[in-house]
Amino acid sequence: MAINVGEGMTDEVGRQRGGWKSRARSSTRRERVTEVAIPRGGKGKEVAGSTSEAQDEPESQHEVVAEAQDVDEVNAEIEAEEKDEQPPPSPQKKNPRTTRRRNPPQVAPPPVTGYGGGPSDLSLLPSFGKHVAASLWRGECVGRYLKCMNNGKKVNDFDKPDSNLRWFWNVVDASGLRPLLKTNYNHVDWGLLTAFTKRWHPETGTFYLPISEMTITLDDVSCLLHIPINGKMLNHVGTACSMAEGKDMCEKYLNFNRDDCKQEFSKMKGAHIGFPKLEKIYHANLSQALEAENNQESDDEVGFYRECTIRAFLLYLIGATIFTNKSSQYVDVIFLTYLQDLSEVNTWNWGASRLAYLFNYLDAASRPKCGNHGGMYYGAFQKVRNALSC
Structure with a gap:
């Protein structure tokens, strides 16, 4: 059953x-x-049945x-019913923030073909849209003043040795860099520099003035700075001085201890020497040179202290004048490369390198986001202003 x-x-x-x-x-x-x-009797214990149940077995099998x-x-x-009963997968909700309706794709602005009051043909000045003058036409950067990093006061206040110390001044005169001591300003006119950088165009390397185009040439550098404008070019552009190389050069050419050098590099965050530390190195070597000379020590030892003194002075001089950076706090150790042999310092083209350094900073100053500036030489802009006033 x-x-x-x-x-x-x-x-x-x-x-x-x-x-x-x-x-x-x-x-x-x-x-x-x-x-x-x-089936009946299919599982469980076997039970004896009647003959009629045995006869019904074939039928039960069917x-x-x-x-x-x-x-x-x-x-x-x-x-099949279970498959039908399964609910359909719920559709994913669309994020309204990423829909095309609320955030349509940005349409590229039409190409600029000219500026009102500015150049009408941009084939010569393709990057004029990023120039500070274009921002001024749009009403931006109205109160922008360019702060120039000037180390002239540091050079003027530098404690120099007596003029009768011939072993020092003879080498400085032979290097061709002594005139840099007389080309510094304690104060500069920020407004004048800001006005000139607004009219500088990197594509042509000239100032666009109401009278005509003007630029700074090598002849101007020679007349204003009186430094060499011929010779070998400084070739460290694109290369960086590592910390290990800087320590080796400082120890060999400046008599600067490696441990102290490591602390200075860590403070300056690179292979740089701050101006206060460099001035201390200069005075330390000068004192040791005079002391060794008075004690009549060997010529090699006296000569070593003298050369380190002159190198420290020249490194301070070029770092504070012709190669001033935006930090106005330190000088790069890479310039020691050109001061290794003091007899060949005048063979380097310091004037052309200075002019290229100035042009590089002028290119950066012509952009709206530039707030402070290095590498400026104020005398060159004074010359241009005097030419305009004539």
């Missing part, structure tokens, strides 16, 4: 639970079908096969 396990169950077994249909009904149907398909087929069909129907 088949056991009816579905008695007492209602049709609400498959009601929804939280939006999902319960699978209790399909599982109940599976149990009902499988339990009905169990019934088992038919009922097994019915079970497969029912299982297939239940699986």
